[in-house]
Amino acid sequence: MAEGAGEEKKKFSIWDLPDVPVGQLPPHLELQRSRVSCNKDAPIHTESIQYSGAYASMGIDNSSRLDRFSNNFRVEVVRLNEDDMEFDMIGIDAAIANSFRRILIAELPTMAIEKVLIANNTSIIQDEVLAHRLGLVPIRVDPRLFDYLSENDQPNEKNTVVFKLHVQCKRGSPRITVKSDALKWLPNGSELVKETRNATSDSSSKPETYTYFGCSQETIPEFVKNPIIPKYPDIIIAKLGPGQEIELEAHAVKGIGKTHAKWSPVATAWYRMLPEVVLLEDIEDDLAEELKSKCPVNVFDIEDLGKGRRRATVARPRACTLCRECIRGDDWEKRVALRRVKDHFIFTIESTGALPPEVLFTEAVKILEDKCERVITELS
Amino acid sequence: MEHGSFTDNSVATFSLTDEDHTIANAVRFTLNQDPRVTFCGYSIPHPSEARVNIRVETTGDPARKVLKDACQYLMLMCRHVRCTFDKAVEDFKASNAVKAMKIDSQDSSGDDSEESE
Numbered sequence: 001m002a003e004g005a006g007e008e009k010k011k012f013s014i015w016d017l018p019d020v021p022v023g024q025l026p027p028h029l030e031l032q033r034s035r036v037s038c039n040k041d042a043p044i045h046t047e048s049i050q051y052s053g054a055y056a057s058m059g060i061d062n063s064s065r066l067d068r069f070s071n072n073f074r075v076e077v078v079r080l081n082e083d084d085m086e087f088d089m090i091g092i093d094a095a096i097a098n099s100f101r102r103i104l105i106a107e108l109p110t111m112a113i114e115k116v117l118i119a120n121n122t123s124i125i126q127d128e129v130l131a132h133r134l135g136l137v138p139i140r141v142d143p144r145l146f147d148y149l150s151e152n153d154q155p156n157e158k159n160t161v162v163f164k165l166h167v168q169c170k171r172g173s174p175r176i177t178v179k180s181d182a183l184k185w186l187p188n189g190s191e192l193v194k195e196t197r198n199a200t201s202d203s204s205s206k207p208e209t210y211t212y213f214g215c216s217q218e219t220i221p222e223f224v225k226n227p228i229i230p231k232y233p234d235i236i237i238a239k240l241g242p243g244q245e246i247e248l249e250a251h252a253v254k255g256i257g258k259t260h261a262k263w264s265p266v267a268t269a270w271y272r273m274l275p276e277v278v279l280l281e282d283i284e285d286d287l288a289e290e291l292k293s294k295c296p297v298n299v300f301d302i303e304d305l306g307k308g309r310r311r312a313t314v315a316r317p318r319a320c321t322l323c324r325e326c327i328r329g330d331d332w333e334k335r336v337a338l339r340r341v342k343d344h345f346i347f348t349i350e351s352t353g354a355l356p357p358e359v360l361f362t363e364a365v366k367i368l369e370d371k372c373e374r375v376i377t378e379l380s
Numbered sequence: 381m382e383h384g385s386f387t388d389n390s391v392a393t394f395s396l397t398d399e400d401h402t403i404a405n406a407v408r409f410t411l412n413q414d415p416r417v418t419f420c421g422y423s424i425p426h427p428s429e430a431r432v433n434i435r436v437e438t439t440g441d442p443a444r445k446v447l448k449d450a451c452q453y454l455m456l457m458c459r460h461v462r463c464t465f466d467k468a469v470e471d472f473k474a475s476n477a478v479k480a481m482k483i484d485s486q487d488s489s490g491d492d493s494e495e496s497e
Contacts, residue, residue, distance in 0.1 A: 052414060066453065073460065074468075075467075076468060077471075080476075087465075089461075095405045095406050095408070095409035096409065096454075096457065099403065099405065107402070358465075362465065365458050365461055365462045365465070368402075368454075372407075372455045375451050376448055376451045376455075379394075379451075380448065
């Protein structure tokens with residue numbers, strides 16, 4: 001009996017089954033690989049399957065070669081203003097998208113006020129609080145035109161921008177609010193004179209100030225028509241009562257967000273994965289009306305089938321905030337599936353004003369390339 | 381800095397200073413995509429210290445070379461991203477300019493028709 005069974009046993013291959021697609025994954029595995037399923041309690045399949053041999057037993061090559069990446073990768077810009085932009089990146093992995101986001105927030109250089117030399121402050125705002133507030137004011141200047149100022153360097157026209165603030169509230173006049181447009185740019189450098197211990201002081205030579213500007217910054221072509229000013233003129237810095245005065249000089253230097261958040265060039269930058277709302281079965285009539293009213297952002301729409309029958313359709317899946325209202329309640333999980341597409345990222349970048357957002361993103365990609373190059377040179 | 385063994389150069393741990401998740405996660409992703417890699421991962425020994433350890437184990441090729449190839453692949457990907465992004469922004473600006481011109485010409489033609497009547 002056993003021998004008879006052995007002779008009849010043939011080699012059986014799964015590829016002989018009629019409905020298994022050859023050369024690609026079966027649909028349930030493709031769903032697992034490319035979509036995050038957002039269920040009522042928690043999302044599942046959130047990790048991205050990166051290992052090149054993940055589907056080796058099925059004969060599928062999961063590795064991404066550069067030509068496949070180049071063919072599949074797309075960028076679509078949705079909105080682009082002077083201050084913010086929203087664009088879609090399709091075909092990239094979360095690891096790279098997150099690297100771009102981290103670099104945008106923490107490693108793109110900007111200019112911000114670092115040293116504040118206070119000559120006179122009789123206001124009720126303390127010196128350090130005033131200096132802190134001045135540091136957070138965004139300055140409209142291209143940081144690529146400047147160098148970093150390290151401890152051994154002297155502040156000169158290539159690494160420092162000097163501002164002056166001199167406000168006084170005279171006795172008898174009402175209280176005034178000091179806004180950021182009171183910051184005046186000094187293209188010739190600092191005007192505060194350093195006290196030198198030199199007894200033999202020649203009155204003919206220029207007194208030494210806190211910066212050593214070789215030439216005026218006004219002569220640099222980029223600044224001829226665009227003086228350096230704070231981006232928003234109506235930021236409240238301090239308030240003065242009668243008889244109070246503030247006289248100070250602020251030096252702005254180049255830095256990155258990692259050191260202090262004032263040097264971050266984005267108000268913030270974030271991404272989300274494209275939501276996908278799928279109706280698993282036809283939803284008609286009253287159920288359709290109920291579904292449409294449940295969604296707070298109007299993802300669903302009703303279409304008429306004729307003869308008074310209506311059906312629900314997904315009209316705006318991109319607006320879905322995944323509040324899961326549509327799958328709350330009995331049985332709704334069987335009718336509506338909420339998913340996210342794992343390689344489609346909706347990026348939003350809000351710039352604080354130093355650079356336009358599309359330039360910020362290009363610079364962020366350049367910085368990632370520089371980091372890779374550093375690693376490569378260290379390895380060779 | 382590479383910590384490996386003198387006899388077997390297909391497995392090694394690379395310790396990078398002044399780096400964090402930004403580049404480590406991206407390099408780990410590209411390493412995983414390489415078919416020669418059997419195991420790769422990264423860890424940050426202490427969050428206050430900017431150091432990353434990347435572990436690479438391959439099917440025979442020297443680990444150093446595989447890591448270098450992964451970094452170069454990442455660089456090529458970044459370049460491609462940059463080109464595609466620049467092109468998309470240019471196309472968007474161009475199409476917006478065309479739309480603005482169309483709206484302007486529609487307004488002006490509307491005025492003309494009113495004047496003629």
